Amino acid sequence: MQTATIITIGDELLIGQVVDTNSAYMAVRLNEQGVSVKEILSVHDEREAIVSALERAISQSEIVLLTGGLGPTKDDITKHVLCEFFSTYLVENKQVEAHVRDLYKNRPEVLNRLTATQWQVPAAAQIIENKIGSAPIMLFRREGTTIVSMPGVPEEMRCAMDTLIAEEYLADTASKAFILHRTLRVAGIPESALAILIEQWETNLPKNLHLAYLPQYRTIRLRLSGTGNELDSLTHQLDTEFQTLQSLVSEYVVAQTGEPLEVVLGSYLKAHNMTVASAESCTGGKVASLLNKHAGSSAFYKGSVVAYSNEVKEQVLGVCKTDLEQYGAVSEQVVGQMAKGVIKVLQTDCAIATSGIAGPDGGTKEKPVGTVWIAVAKKTADSVGSLTADAEGISVYTECLHLRGDREAITDNASAIAILRLLQWLEK
Amino acid sequence: MQTATIITIGDELLIGQVVDTNSAYMAVRLNEQGVSVKEILSVHDEREAIVSALERAISQSEIVLLTGGLGPTKDDITKHVLCEFFSTYLVENKQVEAHVRDLYKNRPEVLNRLTATQWQVPAAAQIIENKIGSAPIMLFRREGTTIVSMPGVPEEMRCAMDTLIAEEYLADTASKAFILHRTLRVAGIPESALAILIEQWETNLPKNLHLAYLPQYRTIRLRLSGTGNELDSLTHQLDTEFQTLQSLVSEYVVAQTGEPLEVVLGSYLKAHNMTVASAESCTGGKVASLLNKHAGSSAFYKGSVVAYSNEVKEQVLGVCKTDLEQYGAVSEQVVGQMAKGVIKVLQTDCAIATSGIAGPDGGTKEKPVGTVWIAVAKKTADSVGSLTADAEGISVYTECLHLRGDREAITDNASAIAILRLLQWLEK
Numbered sequence: 001m002q003t004a005t006i007i008t009i010g011d012e013l014l015i016g017q018v019v020d021t022n023s024a025y026m027a028v029r030l031n032e033q034g035v036s037v038k039e040i041l042s043v044h045d046e047r048e049a050i051v052s053a054l055e056r057a058i059s060q061s062e063i064v065l066l067t068g069g070l071g072p073t074k075d076d077i078t079k080h081v082l083c084e085f086f087s088t089y090l091v092e093n094k095q096v097e098a099h100v101r102d103l104y105k106n107r108p109e110v111l112n113r114l115t116a117t118q119w120q121v122p123a124a125a126q127i128i129e130n131k132i133g134s135a136p137i138m139l140f141r142r143e144g145t146t147i148v149s150m151p152g153v154p155e156e157m158r159c160a161m162d163t164l165i166a167e168e169y170l171a172d173t174a175s176k177a178f179i180l181h182r183t184l185r186v187a188g189i190p191e192s193a194l195a196i197l198i199e200q201w202e203t204n205l206p207k208n209l210h211l212a213y214l215p216q217y218r219t220i221r222l223r224l225s226g227t228g229n230e231l232d233s234l235t236h237q238l239d240t241e242f243q244t245l246q247s248l249v250s251e252y253v254v255a256q257t258g259e260p261l262e263v264v265l266g267s268y269l270k271a272h273n274m275t276v277a278s279a280e281s282c283t284g285g286k287v288a289s290l291l292n293k294h295a296g297s298s299a300f301y302k303g304s305v306v307a308y309s310n311e312v313k314e315q316v317l318g319v320c321k322t323d324l325e326q327y328g329a330v331s332e333q334v335v336g337q338m339a340k341g342v343i344k345v346l347q348t349d350c351a352i353a354t355s356g357i358a359g360p361d362g363g364t365k366e367k368p369v370g371t372v373w374i375a376v377a378k379k380t381a382d383s384v385g386s387l388t389a390d391a392e393g394i395s396v397y398t399e400c401l402h403l404r405g406d407r408e409a410i411t412d413n414a415s416a417i418a419i420l421r422l423l424q425w426l427e428k
Numbered sequence: 429m430q431t432a433t434i435i436t437i438g439d440e441l442l443i444g445q446v447v448d449t450n451s452a453y454m455a456v457r458l459n460e461q462g463v464s465v466k467e468i469l470s471v472h473d474e475r476e477a478i479v480s481a482l483e484r485a486i487s488q489s490e491i492v493l494l495t496g497g498l499g500p501t502k503d504d505i506t507k508h509v510l511c512e513f514f515s516t517y518l519v520e521n522k523q524v525e526a527h528v529r530d531l532y533k534n535r536p537e538v539l540n541r542l543t544a545t546q547w548q549v550p551a552a553a554q555i556i557e558n559k560i561g562s563a564p565i566m567l568f569r570r571e572g573t574t575i576v577s578m579p580g581v582p583e584e585m586r587c588a589m590d591t592l593i594a595e596e597y598l599a600d601t602a603s604k605a606f607i608l609h610r611t612l613r614v615a616g617i618p619e620s621a622l623a624i625l626i627e628q629w630e631t632n633l634p635k636n637l638h639l640a641y642l643p644q645y646r647t648i649r650l651r652l653s654g655t656g657n658e659l660d661s662l663t664h665q666l667d668t669e670f671q672t673l674q675s676l677v678s679e680y681v682v683a684q685t686g687e688p689l690e691v692v693l694g695s696y697l698k699a700h701n702m703t704v705a706s707a708e709s710c711t712g713g714k715v716a717s718l719l720n721k722h723a724g725s726s727a728f729y730k731g732s733v734v735a736y737s738n739e740v741k742e743q744v745l746g747v748c749k750t751d752l753e754q755y756g757a758v759s760e761q762v763v764g765q766m767a768k769g770v771i772k773v774l775q776t777d778c779a780i781a782t783s784g785i786a787g788p789d790g791g792t793k794e795k796p797v798g799t800v801w802i803a804v805a806k807k808t809a810d811s812v813g814s815l816t817a818d819a820e821g822i823s824v825y826t827e828c829l830h831l832r833g834d835r836e837a838i839t840d841n842a843s844a845i846a847i848l849r850l851l852q853w854l855e856k
Binding site: 011012013014015016017018019020021023024025026027028029031036037038039040041042043044045049053056071072073074075076107109110112113114115132153154155158159179181183190191192193195196202210211212213214215221223225258278284285286287288289291292293294295296297298301302303304305306307308309311312315316345346347359360361362404405406407408409411 | 439440441442443444445446447448449451452453454455456457459464465466467468469470471472473477481484499500501502503504535537538540541542543560581582583586587607609618619620621623624630638639640641642643651653686706712713714715716717719720721722723724725726729730731732733734735736737739740743744773774775787788789790832833834835836837839
């Protein structure tokens with residue numbers, strides 16, 4: 001099987017000013033091509049660091065993808081280091097020049113002498129067009145390894161990967177291999193208990209299959225990965241074992257996929273022709289962002305009210321003022337009314353509501369930071385489980401979460417768990 | 429100066445299922461301690477991969493931080509590899525046992541034989557308590573290098589870093605060095621033109637200072653970094669050069685810091701005792717999420733209406749139905765009414781609104797994917813620039829953005845640029 005090493009270049013990654021999101025995207029796309037990523041290295045914009053990473057990468061992989069350091073300013077040195085590494089020199093490239101001139105045709109102030117360096121490219125490199133930016137993609141070959149340098153701007157890198165794959169620059173028909181993954185999401189069982197439950201099956205898995213446990217937001221994703229040279233037999237083998245896994249853990253399954261919970265919820269809502277809204281206090285729009293993050297969300301998502309202040313809870317969502325005063329904003333009473341309120345105001349079939357203390361301030365002894373009330377509600381003619389619809393035909397489920405971690409962790413967990421609870425309730 | 433290498437362990441990172449956000453956090457915390465991060469390596473849960481990364485890290489750094497692979501399941505092997513690498517063996521640790529038993533005292537189902545492996549620790553390791561999780565922090569020393577293994581769960585890693593720093597496990601008084609950064613954010617000038625403007629100053633910078641250009645959302649962050657052994661003289665030197673930089677680019681400065689734009693806006697609003705809201709269509713809650721992401725947002729942020737469907741735009745925000753029909757949802761008329769509407773509904777001093785086509789579907793020839801109308805509005809008694817307040821005392825600024833990239837890039841850029849425009853307008 002072909003392996004790849006990813007090298008991301010930029011001081012900003014090493015001082016923590018920027019999170020490297022590029023590597024994950026490249027890894028997914030490489031896996032789709034049957035290429036396994038062996039290692040990801042992030043290094044400074046420094047000659048020695050880049051050279052050392054390149055040497056390591058070339059010694060261990062057939063594909064090396066580099067991102068970053070291709071801008072027109074002094075701190076960007078990748079192109080010069082590549083010239084030195086491949087013993088080549090810069091030449092002007094007319095096609096890149098024409099592309100850059102076209103890109104900035106309405107912004108003549110950009111076409112200065114520094115921007116002009118963008119069409120100077122290493123003579124030894126194969127040049128591939130960067131459709132949405134000025135720094136071209138550069139491809140080199142050495143000792144059976146393909147080395148590709150791409151821009152670090154995430155959307156330009158994503159576009160470059162699309163081009164590299166569509167035009168088969170990374171294809172290697174000689175050693176064609178396949179990497180397949182199947183993921184299942186379970187909830188309601190601790191990771192260790194789950195491992196004991198499936199221990200015998202896991203121990204007897206064939207050598208080319210591998211199980212991983214990925215706990216996330218009170219669920220665990222079980223990922224079964226397989227590698228092989230023959231697509232049909234690998235698919236059959238993997239699917240057979242995956243079915244066994246599903247049957248072993250069936251009572252805990254919340255999704256037959258590892259896709260984000262909001263995607264699973266979205267698919268359910270679309271299939272059942274239902275709409276959703278959110279009413280958020282402590283999560284502050286995070287649930288909304290998740291619900292419409294993915295293409296096609298307009299089919300089921302109508303909108304949200306982020307009711308951060310009590311005034312908004314009262315005036316827009318119709319939360320009862322005396323309940324706000326008596327129980328506080330972080331209470332079962334208020335979060336339930338928020339969920340019902342947003343169903344009425346935005347006229348949806350179901351809703352998610354949150355109200356809690358995300359911290360770092362605002363905690364009390366009774367309601368410490370991490371206390372989050374969540375509610376899910378739906379319009380219903382019939383009673384559901386132990387819940388019966390009220391006079392307005394809306395049923396509500398509420399739960400108090402006690403979350404650990406910082407503001408970000410509390411917001412992310414509360415949002416995901418609220419989405420999980422609506423999904424579980426609907427699936428019942 | 430001490431250097432560190434970060435090793436993040438987990439197949440999920442190498443297949444792109446999870447983005448490595450841990451490294452950036454560790455890098456920031458290490459920099460605060462005067463430790464420079466030389467390299468970040470992400471490797472599989474495989475013996476050879478972990479050993480190879482460890483050897484490289486120890487050969488090049490005084491500090492090695494590892495995260496991941498410490499769970500109780502079969503796929504987590506870090507502890508066993510460390511035992512082998514440091515020629516040691518596992519022993520039961522009573523303190524860790526007591527901690528784990530306490531952690532799960534209300535969840536007896538977790539205390540099974542797999543969870544019990546969490547209190548088996550390498551005999552040669554110094555054990556440090558993981559305050560919020562079951563896998564302890566393990567510290568080893570070899571050939572002048574300190575090696576620390578931490579859990580990969582982000583909030584547990586953050587908590588572990590806090591402990592390591594507070595209890596001075598990473599301190600090295602012998603080679604005390606300082607790394608300082610100053611960042612400035614500018615807008616309205618291309619990166620290349622900016623580089624030409626400050627070229628002479630940048631060329632003459634002392635060797636221990638270094639400038640980086642970080643374009644983001646139509647702004648450029650200029651980061652001046654310096655290293656030195658004497659805090660006072662380094663601070664003075666860096667601040668002097670930073671002041672020169674500020675004066676050279678003064679007309680383009682939008683913030684004297686590299687903090688996220690929403691933080692800068694939040695500080696302005698807090699200082700001026702103003703409140704803000706957002707009315708969002710295509711950004712779907714992203715602006716809201718940004719505005720309340722950081723601690724203390726309740727001082728200026730009241731709430732948002734995510735009006736994804738036209739019904740919500742009309743019924744909640746009071747957008748004129750005929751304008752929606754005549755101009756479409758993605759129009760100057762509609763986005764302006766959304767901004768005004770949310771000021772009235774949520775009773776704030778200013779607001780941000782967005783309406784656009786984030787894609788991948790929904791584009792037309794006249795309004796292709798990436799077309800986003802943004803509006804910022806504020807209550808005002810007096811006219812501002814060429815804008816005069818309407819009868820309701822609200823002034824509105826609108827702009828049509830033509831953004832490149834995918835759904836995520838369009839959402840992120842539109843949100844950030846809208847926040848930037850409100851900030852620029854208020855600062856005028």
